[in-house]
Amino acid sequence: MANTPTTLPPTIPLTHTIKQNLFSSPFNTLVTLLTAAFFITITYKFVDWAFISSIWSTEDEPLCKEATGACWSVIDARHRIIFFGLFPYEEHWRSTLACVVMIATIIASCVPWFWSTAKLSTLWLLGFCTFYILMHGGLFGLSVITPERWGGLALTIFIFAAVSIIGMPLSIVLALGRRSKLPVIARLFGLFIDFFRSLPLLTILFTAAVITPFLLPGWLQGDKLYRVIAGFAIFFACYQAENIRAGLQAIPPGQDEAGLTLGLSYMQRVTRIQLPQAFRNSLPAIVNQFVITFKETSIVTIVGFFEILASGSAAFGTGKWTVYYIEVYVFIAAIYFIFVFSLSRYGAYLERKLRVGHG
Amino acid sequence: MVDQSNSDIPAVTMTQVNKWYGDFHVLKDINLQVADGEKVVVCGPSGSGKSTLIRCICKLEDHQRGTINVLGTELNDNIANIDEIRREVGMVFQQFNLFPHMTVLENCTLALTLVRKKSRKEADAIAMQFLKKVRIPEQSTKYPGELSGGQQQRVAIARSLCMNPEILLFDEPTSALDPEMISEVLDVMVALAEEGMTMVCVTHEMGFARRVADRVIFMDEGEIVEQNSPQEFFDNPENERTKLFLSQILQH
Ligand SMILES: Nc1ncnc2c1ncn2[C@@H]1O[C@H](COP(=O)(O)OP(=O)(O)O)[C@@H](O)[C@H]1O
Ligand SMILES: [Mg+2]
Numbered sequence: 001m002a003n004t005p006t007t008l009p010p011t012i013p014l015t016h017t018i019k020q021n022l023f024s025s026p027f028n029t030l031v032t033l034l035t036a037a038f039f040i041t042i043t044y045k046f047v048d049w050a051f052i053s054s055i056w057s058t059e060d061e062p063l064c065k066e067a068t069g070a071c072w073s074v075i076d077a078r079h080r081i082i083f084f085g086l087f088p089y090e091e092h093w094r095s096t097l098a099c100v101v102m103i104a105t106i107i108a109s110c111v112p113w114f115w116s117t118a119k120l121s122t123l124w125l126l127g128f129c130t131f132y133i134l135m136h137g138g139l140f141g142l143s144v145i146t147p148e149r150w151g152g153l154a155l156t157i158f159i160f161a162a163v164s165i166i167g168m169p170l171s172i173v174l175a176l177g178r179r180s181k182l183p184v185i186a187r188l189f190g191l192f193i194d195f196f197r198s199l200p201l202l203t204i205l206f207t208a209a210v211i212t213p214f215l216l217p218g219w220l221q222g223d224k225l226y227r228v229i230a231g232f233a234i235f236f237a238c239y240q241a242e243n244i245r246a247g248l249q250a251i252p253p254g255q256d257e258a259g260l261t262l263g264l265s266y267m268q269r270v271t272r273i274q275l276p277q278a279f280r281n282s283l284p285a286i287v288n289q290f291v292i293t294f295k296e297t298s299i300v301t302i303v304g305f306f307e308i309l310a311s312g313s314a315a316f317g318t319g320k321w322t323v324y325y326i327e328v329y330v331f332i333a334a335i336y337f338i339f340v341f342s343l344s345r346y347g348a349y350l351e352r353k354l355r356v357g358h359g
Numbered sequence: 360m361v362d363q364s365n366s367d368i369p370a371v372t373m374t375q376v377n378k379w380y381g382d383f384h385v386l387k388d389i390n391l392q393v394a395d396g397e398k399v400v401v402c403g404p405s406g407s408g409k410s411t412l413i414r415c416i417c418k419l420e421d422h423q424r425g426t427i428n429v430l431g432t433e434l435n436d437n438i439a440n441i442d443e444i445r446r447e448v449g450m451v452f453q454q455f456n457l458f459p460h461m462t463v464l465e466n467c468t469l470a471l472t473l474v475r476k477k478s479r480k481e482a483d484a485i486a487m488q489f490l491k492k493v494r495i496p497e498q499s500t501k502y503p504g505e506l507s508g509g510q511q512q513r514v515a516i517a518r519s520l521c522m523n524p525e526i527l528l529f530d531e532p533t534s535a536l537d538p539e540m541i542s543e544v545l546d547v548m549v550a551l552a553e554e555g556m557t558m559v560c561v562t563h564e565m566g567f568a569r570r571v572a573d574r575v576i577f578m579d580e581g582e583i584v585e586q587n588s589p590q591e592f593f594d595n596p597e598n599e600r601t602k603l604f605l606s607q608i609l610q611h
Contacts, residue, residue, distance in 0.1 A: 258456035261417050262470035262522060263446040276460045
């Protein structure tokens with residue numbers, strides 16, 4: 001032993017690990033084989049349905065009745081409805097561009113270089129203005145298209161982005177308010193948060209869309225879309241505030257005391273010491289809330305907006321396409337998957353990045 | 360730097376200070392004066408109120424009766440006073456309390472840029488100067504979690520020194536350390552003492568107390584029971600409680 005030339009730990013061969021974990025007993029082996037068979041069958045069936053035996057173009061639609069695979073003709077023929085909803089046909093380029101701008105803004109704000117209040121606010125102001133001008137028009141010779149006619153992917157992404165960007169700062173304020181040293185303030189914020197968390201999102205959106213017009217003066221009402229986004233953002237913020245608060249709670253009190261003795265002000269301690277650590281502490285929950293929110297955007301259908309899921313239903317709603325709803329839903333699921341999966345992977349990347357030096 | 364006119368004002372004056380946690384009387388009629396440049400060591404059994412005492416000096420805790428005067432400014436509810444005091448009083452904690460999400464250098468420069476309004480470059484230079492002083496400049500790009508306890512505590516001392524404090528408070532700075540790391544921290548504290556820093560240290564390191572303290576204070580049950588020069592304090596303790604305490608910590 002004393003003469004061992006290396007100090008590296010012994011390496012365990014992969015085959016050994018596999019054998020240990022999957023084939024250690026006859027029963028274990030049986031379970032492994034059955035599970036493998038199950039997944040291979042499922043995967044093969046899906047690949048065959050989606051890619052091998054499938055029909056792809058609009059013209060080939062008559063072949064679909066004979067085919068055993070998916071009939072992607074419906075997507076080929078109706079994808080514009082799915083992506084753009086009721087947006088006027090000849091203006092679809094505007095919606096496409098607006099989508100690209102919004103996605104670019106979201107991606108840019110995920111890059112650490114942009115993480116300062118000044119840069120982020122500039123970025124989002126630019127992003128939203130460009131989006132609005134493109135979608136709404138009325139400037140630069142673009143025809144006016146009111147939000148009732150916005151739809152599809154552009155609307156889904158817009159609602160998600162707007163809810164996040166209004167909801168995030170609000171959630172921080174709510175979380176800090178609930179932790180205030182003044183009992184009255186803490187109670188009030190606590191009540192506010194718990195009130196909105198106790199209501200179904202549906203109720204909040206319905207109230208925002210249908211009931212608030214009776215309560216608010218005309219100049220404060222804004223468009224139905226903005227009221228719905230405001231309601232959604234408050235709902236989001238109340239949940240996110242609790243995630244952030246959990247993260248704040250986990251910070252040892254000594255951190256704030258160290259900041260105090262260095263002479264840092266409340267705002268400086270919050271932005272430099274507390275929030276960075278709170279975000280790190282509850283990152284999984286925070287990302288989870290974004291994921292849920294992206295998927296929940298589909299609920300705005302209820303108050304009359306054609307986000308991507310509703311536009312999808314419209315896509316197979318007429319004529320010969322009615323039988324191909326499965327293809328449409330699979331297609332929309334794939335779109336959701338791309339966004340939500342990217343979001344989750346980004347969350348995992350952040351966790352790795354923020355864990356630097358924390359063992 | 361201390362103004363010449365300032366040097367005859369005591370660093371800390373506590374007069375009849377009383378504090379309660381609920382109905383638990385934690386500080387009882389504390390009278391304490393620390394002169395400019397003086398080094399005071401505070402010891403006493405666990406729970407006797409030592410931490411509370413020095414936390415009152417930098418206003419991490421409020422006292423309910425009596426007055427505390429730091430560098431000629433009274434600690435009351437006046438926000439401006441509190442801010443002024445906190446800029447002049449540094450504190451080193453038992454648990455280091457370094458900011459885990461910042462590098463060693465960032466820990467040191469944070470308050471320099473935010474409170475002292477130094478430029479990034481100036482702040483870096485000052486921080487490196489103090490990291491050299493605590494003999495740890497080569498770790499400046501690491502995160503606290505990558506350092507040993509002794510190294511972390513030295514960084515914490517450097518972080519306080521960056522603010523150029525008039526008074527440095529230590530709350531059991533070596534109690535959370537493995538035995539072999541205690542001396543590297545004490546060495547830094549001895550060096551500071553020799554440079555004339557005003558220091559109030561809660562510690563049970565009797566060697567350190569003998570070497571640098573001008574005065575040792577013994578606290579028990581929220582009271583200052585006895586205070587004396589280290590020589591007298593350790594060799595001829597007067598009070599029974601002091602004798603008992605000393606026999607307990609010197610036993611092993
Ligand atoms: N925040 C607090 N609330 C209530 N009691 C406290 C608090 N902090 C300290 N105490 C109590 O006050 C007493 C003195 O505490 P402390 O000053 O930390 O003692 P020491 O530092 O001498 O061990 C202890 O009995 C402790 O339990
Ligand atoms: Mg203590």
